[in-house]
Amino acid sequence: MKATLIYGAGDIRVESVPDAKLREPTDAVVRVLRSCICGSDLWPYDSMPAHSHGDRIGHEFLGVVEEIGADVSGLKAGDVVVAPFVWADNTCDFCREGLQTSCRHGGQWGSSDVDGGQGEAVRVPQADGTLVKLPVAEDSTLLSSLLSLSDVFPTGHHCAVTAGVNPRTTVTVIGDGAVGLSAVLAAKRLGAERIILMGRHTDRTDLGRDFGATDVVPERGEEGVERVRELTGGDGTHVVLECVGLKPAIKTALGIARDGGSISRVGVPQYRDVPLDFSVFLRNITLTGGVAPARAYIEDLLPDILDGRIEPGRVFDRAIGLDDVPAGYRAMADGTALKVLIPP
Numbered sequence: 001m002k003a004t005l006i007y008g009a010g011d012i013r014v015e016s017v018p019d020a021k022l023r024e025p026t027d028a029v030v031r032v033l034r035s036c037i038c039g040s041d042l043w044p045y046d047s048m049p050a051h052s053h054g055d056r057i058g059h060e061f062l063g064v065v066e067e068i069g070a071d072v073s074g075l076k077a078g079d080v081v082v083a084p085f086v087w088a089d090n091t092c093d094f095c096r097e098g099l100q101t102s103c104r105h106g107g108q109w110g111s112s113d114v115d116g117g118q119g120e121a122v123r124v125p126q127a128d129g130t131l132v133k134l135p136v137a138e139d140s141t142l143l144s145s146l147l148s149l150s151d152v153f154p155t156g157h158h159c160a161v162t163a164g165v166n167p168r169t170t171v172t173v174i175g176d177g178a179v180g181l182s183a184v185l186a187a188k189r190l191g192a193e194r195i196i197l198m199g200r201h202t203d204r205t206d207l208g209r210d211f212g213a214t215d216v217v218p219e220r221g222e223e224g225v226e227r228v229r230e231l232t233g234g235d236g237t238h239v240v241l242e243c244v245g246l247k248p249a250i251k252t253a254l255g256i257a258r259d260g261g262s263i264s265r266v267g268v269p270q271y272r273d274v275p276l277d278f279s280v281f282l283r284n285i286t287l288t289g290g291v292a293p294a295r296a297y298i299e300d301l302l303p304d305i306l307d308g309r310i311e312p313g314r315v316f317d318r319a320i321g322l323d324d325v326p327a328g329y330r331a332m333a334d335g336t337a338l339k340v341l342i343p344p
C-alpha cells in the first residue's frame with residue numbers, strides 16, 4: 001500500500017510500505033476514506049533533521065473497518081469510523097477521567113511501528129477504545145466535517161472548554177488557522193455572544209465570522225492588545241483562546257485577558273517560558289489548555305454535525321490525492337492552503 005513518510009524538513013514522500021495488517025487481537029485494520037494535514041505536521045516539516053529512513057506521518061483519519069482482531073467486540077467490517085489523533089484503550093483511569101491523551105496503554109500514530117494516517121490503510125491499536133463508529137455511509141457528504149472530529153474541531157473545543165467559555169464570557173481567539181477558526185466555532189456553540197478573532201487573512205477571518213466571530217482584529221502585538229482593549233471598554237475579555245503556539249501570541253494573550261480571566265493554549269508551544277510574573281499574579285489570570293483529548297469529546301460533538309447545525313469541515317479549503325501530499329505540505333507551509341484534505 002502507499003503511505004506518506006517524512007525524511008526531514010521539507011522532505012515528504014509517498015512510498016510503498018508493507019500493507020496494514022492485524023498484529024494484536026485488539027487491533028483493527030481501517031481503509032482510509034479521508035485524512036488530512038495538520039498544522040502540527042508543519043513543525044517537523046519545518047525543522048526535522050534529515051534521516052536516511054522515513055518516518056510515517058499523519059494522525060487524522062476516517063475510514064472503513066476492513067478487519068478486526070479476535071478481542072475487538074464493538075466494531076465489525078464495513079463500519080465507518082473516525083480515529084482521534086492518539087490511540088487509547090478508553091478504559092484506564094486516565095481515559096475514564098476524559099484524558100485519553102494520557103492513556104496508560106495508548107500512543108501516537110506514526111511512531112514505533114504504528115501506521116500514520118496519511119496512507120491507504122492503518123492498523124489501529126486498541127481499536128475498541130480508539131475508534132468511534134459513525135452512523136453514515138462511505139459516500140456521506142458529511143465526511144469532511146466528521147474528519148474534523150479527529151483533531152482540529154475537538155482541539156478548538158478543548159480550548160474553549162478548559163477556558164470555561166459559556167454564555168456569560170467574552171472571548172478572544174488568537175490565530176486564524178484551522179484550530180483558531182475551530183475555537184471560534186466551539187465558543188459560539190458553547191454560547192459565547194462576543195467573540196473577537198485576531199487574524200489578518202481576510203478569507204480566513206471571513207470564515208471566522210461565519211463560525212460566530214463578532215469582531216476581527218488584524219493588528220498584532222501591542223497594537224492588537226490595544227485594539228482588543230478598546231473593543232472591551234479597556235478590560236480585555238474573560239477568556240483568551242491562544243491557537244498559535246508562538247511566544248508573541250502568549251504575550252498578546254496575557255495583554256488582553258481580563259483580570260480574573262483565563263487563557264487556554266492549544267497551539268503546540270514553540271517556546272519554553274511563559275512570563276507569568278508578579279503583575280500577572282496580581283491580576284489572577286489562569287493559564288490552562290494543553291493537548292486535546294479528542295476521544296473524550298467526539299460523542300458530544302457528533303450530533304451537531306450529523307444534524308447539520310455546525311460544519312467544522314469548512315476549514316478544509318483544498319483537496320488532493322495521496323500522490324500529491326508533498327505539494328499539500330508545501331501549500332500549507334507557504335500559507336496558500338488553510339487545511340488540506342486527502343481523499344483516497
Ligand SMILES: [Zn+2]
Pocket residue numbers: 088089090091092093094095096100102103104105106
Ligand atoms: Zn486509557
